[in-house]
Amino acid sequence: MKTQTEYIEIVQFQLNEGVSDLKILNAEKGMEKHLSKNYQGFIGRQLLRGKDGFWVVILRMKSEQDMHELLNRMKNDNSSEIVNYRKCVNLKEARLEFYYTT
Structure with missing residues (x-):
């Protein structure tokens, strides 16, 4: 049986100065809700917190095309959910990796 x-996009990042755990958790909830309503192929996101001050987001999409479209559209998405999330994350030092399930 083929699945x-x-x-999958995995992003490792640190929070911007002064951003609390509660603030990033609330921003993540808003981001997930926004993506599920507005981006085709969105499966889900998971936010993980490491002991070393780093955070990881695992983003899952149905297709490579959906992933590319999401990444391209998000650059110009100025919804409050995206803006709030960007304010929390140190994007300059974030590390992105891409994978796919087999």
């Missing part, structure tokens, strides 16, 4: 391939 559907999922495309």
Whole structure:
């Protein structure tokens, strides 16, 4: 039985100065809700906190095309959910990796 391939983005980042755990958790909830309503192929996101001050987001999409579209559209998405999330995350030092399930 063949399973559907999922495309996965893993982002490792640190929070911007002064951002609390509660603030990033609330921003993550808003981001997930926004993506599920507005981006085709969105499967889900998971936010993980490490002991070393780093955070990880695992983003899952149905296809590589959906992933590319999401990344391209998010650059110009100025919704309050996206803006609030960007304010929390140190994007300059974030590390992105892409994977797919087999």
